[in-house]
Structure formats: structure tokens, C-alpha cells
Amino acid sequence: MTIREVVKLLDAEILCGEDRLDTEIHTACGSDMMSDVLAYVKDQSVLLTGLLNPQVVRTAEMMDMLCIVFVRGKKPDAAVIELAKEKGIVLLSTDKRLFVACGILYTNGLGG
Amino acid sequence: MECIRLAYDVDGENFSSAGNASESVKRTLKQLGVSPASVRRVAIAMYEGEINMVIHAHGGRAEVEIYPDYIDIYLKDHGPGIADIDLAMKAGWSTASENIRSLGFGAGMGLPNMKNYSDEMKVDSTVGVGTTVFLRVRF
Structure with missing residues (x-):
């Protein structure tokens, strides 16, 4: 998708x-847990997380990810958004919880 | 042998800037035409090291030597040192505070990750003096 x-x-x-x-x-x-993302993720291109600090963007960048979805209605501050712009990473925010957001994407065909 | 040398001061007081050195190395390797898979291995291994220097050792210095077929990375800090390196290498074992965990790190995966993503790794550490981690990643 x-x-x-x-x-x-x-x-x-x-x-x-x-x-x-x-x-x-x-x-x-x-x-x-960014440590676990760095440990277990292979080629995933979207990261769904409730964590808001700049290291989320940096972790995604190191893993060549394309998009970060902040769950539970969370939004990072302007500095984090700037960093993502610089790195060419799409940032989204959804009111859905992590489990639900992952479930919706999975049932619509996105793999793990 | 001819190589490209890069060096970075890793600011231990600024969690937000942790990863700057790894990003710079990642960019350089991309420009040199190193394969994306190798670039990612280097980026992750070095980033974990950089994060460790910031969360455990008040920062330090990262020195990098890029050769045609591999990269050598030296991460040097004057932090508290690691008392039991074998234990620190165990996946899931961490001395990180709750505060660090709330930032998304300190799962005890840093050193094991660095080992997984590199071809050679050596940890020299003296309690009270500091730690040097050597990483070699072949392209």
C-alpha cells in the first residue's frame, strides 16, 4: 500500500x-523501545510508536525507514518535525492506540 | 593503505544530538557508493555505540577510518567503565536508569546489536577510567 x-x-x-x-x-x-527496533527490525519501512523524542527519527533514519506514525494522538515538538523533514521521513499522527493501529494496517495487507 | 579518516566529538550532555556522528558516516559511505545493506549495518552499529556513550559515559570521541573494503570505528569514552564485559554483552542486560528507558533505550540490546551488525568487535574497558569499543564492518 x-x-x-x-x-x-x-x-x-x-x-x-x-x-x-x-x-x-x-x-x-x-x-x-528504539533499542528493540534496532535489534529486531529488518526491512520494515513504517514505524508505529508512542515515543516522541528526536531519537525516534534518528532510529528510523538509521534503519532506512520511510514513515513514522505516532499513536494515541501524540505529536512531537517542532524540532522533531524539522529533523524528519531534513531526513525525508513522513510523520503521521493518529488517535488510535498502538495495538489497534498495527492491527488495522496488518489486516489491510501490510506485513510485519 | 590509503583511507578516509573522520573524527567526531560526541556530546554527552545532549541526548537530542546523539546520532549526529553516525549520520555523517552513513552519508559519507552512501556518497562513496558502499552498498545500502553495508551502510545500514555500519549506521546501526555506530549509532548504538554513540547512544551508549551519551547515556552511560557523558559522551566521548568517535574515530572512523574508511578503507575500500571495510570501515574501522573506535568509540572512546572516559565514562565509568564496564565491570563485567561478558555480562554487558548479554542481550537484555542493562544498567540503564528508568529515565533512559523512558527515552526508548536501555533494553540491554546495545552491545549485542553492535556485535550482530559488525564483523569484528573488541571492548577494552577499565572501571573508573573509560571504555574503547572497536568495530570493523566489511562491505
Whole structure:
């Protein structure tokens, strides 16, 4: 699916990266522990998390991820959004909880 | 042998900037045409090291030597040192505070990750003096 479809499925707000919504994505992961993302993630291109600090963007960048979805209605501060813009990473925010957001994307065909 | 040398001061007081050195190395390797898979291994291994220096050792210095077929990374700090390196290498074992965990780190995966993503790793540490981690990643 495309990031645009993620936005629709999760009823998400686009925080940055509007110009990259047609990017194709195939896999995602959900975690609040960046250490585990770095340890267990292989080629996932979307990260769903409730963590808001700049290291979320940096972790995603190191893993060549394309999109971060902040769950539970969370939104990072302006500095984090700036960092994501710089790195070309799409940031989304959804009111859904981590489990629900992951479930919706999984049942709509996004792999783990 | 000819190599590209890079060096970075890792600011131990600024959690937000942790990862700057790894990002710079990642960018350099990309520009040099190193394969994306190798670039990612280097980026993750070095980033974990950088995070460790910030959360455990008040920062330090990262020195990098890029050769045609591999990269050598030296992460040097003057932090508290590691009393039992074998224990620290165990997945899931961590001395990180609750505060660090709330930032998304301190799962006890840092050193094991660095080992997994590198081809050679050596940890020299003296309690009260500091730690040097050597990483080699082949392209």
C-alpha cells in the first residue's frame, strides 16, 4: 500500500512529508523501545510508536525507514518535525492506540 | 593503505544530538557508493555505540577510518567503565536508569546489536577510567 492509504486507514494527520504520500510501503513494526527496533527490525519501512523524542527519527533514519506514525494522538515538538523533514521521513499522527493501529494496517495487507 | 579518516566529538550532555556522528558516516559511505545493506549495518552499529556513550559515559570521541573494503570505528569514552564485559554483552542486560528507558533505550540490546551488525568487535574497558569499543564492518 502507499503512505496515503495508511493516512486514510488510520485517519491520520500528516505532520510532514505531504509530497511523499505516494511512496509504496510493504512492511511495518510497532514499538516504544528504539533499542528493540534496532535489534529486531529488518526491512520494515513504517514505524508505529508512542515515543516522541528526536531519537525516534534518528532510529528510523538509521534503519532506512520511510514513515513514522505516532499513536494515541501524540505529536512531537517542532524540532522533531524539522529533523524528519531534513531526513525525508513522513510523520503521521493518529488517535488510535498502538495495538489497534498495527492491527488495522496488518489486516489491510501490510506485513510485519 | 590509503583511507578516509573522520573524527567526531560526541556530546554527552545532549541526548537530542546523539546520532549526529553516525549520520555523517552513513552519508559519507552512501556518497562513496558502499552498498545500502553495508551502510545500514555500519549506521546501526555506530549509532548504538554513540547512544551508549551519551547515556552511560557523558559522551566521548568517535574515530572512523574508511578503507575500500571495510570501515574501522573506535568509540572512546572516559565514562565509568564496564565491570563485567561478558555480562554487558548479554542481550537484555542493562544498567540503564528508568529515565533512559523512558527515552526508548536501555533494553540491554546495545552491545549485542553492535556485535550482530559488525564483523569484528573488541571492548577494552577499565572501571573508573573509560571504555574503547572497536568495530570493523566489511562491505
